[in-house]
Amino acid sequence: MHDPLTRAARYWERAVECLRLADASSRDDLKAEYRRLAEHYATLAEGEQKIAAYLKRIATNGRGTKRTRGPR
Numbered sequence: 001m002h003d004p005l006t007r008a009a010r011y012w013e014r015a016v017e018c019l020r021l022a023d024a025s026s027r028d029d030l031k032a033e034y035r036r037l038a039e040h041y042a043t044l045a046e047g048e049q050k051i052a053a054y055l056k057r058i059a060t061n062g063r064g065t066k067r068t069r070g071p072r
Contacts, residue, residue, distance in 0.1 A: 004052035011045035014038075 002010075015038045022034035 004048040008045045008048035011041045015041035
């Protein structure tokens with residue numbers, strides 16, 4: 001299984017390809033569908049980037065949330 005940033009990069013590549021196909025299409029329905037797919041892939045990529053940031057944060061400080069209070 002690939003890491004989140006690798007998956008994010010692949011999703012971004014697919015989003016760009018869908019936008020290229022939308023621009024190249026002469027049919028309005030296909031343009032709309034390719035743009036919808038591009039948005040979907042962009043959303044997936046952003047999600048993977050958030051996962052990568054979360055994993056980096058827990059690797060750095062040992063937990064997934066920022067500590068806002070001192071020890072109890």
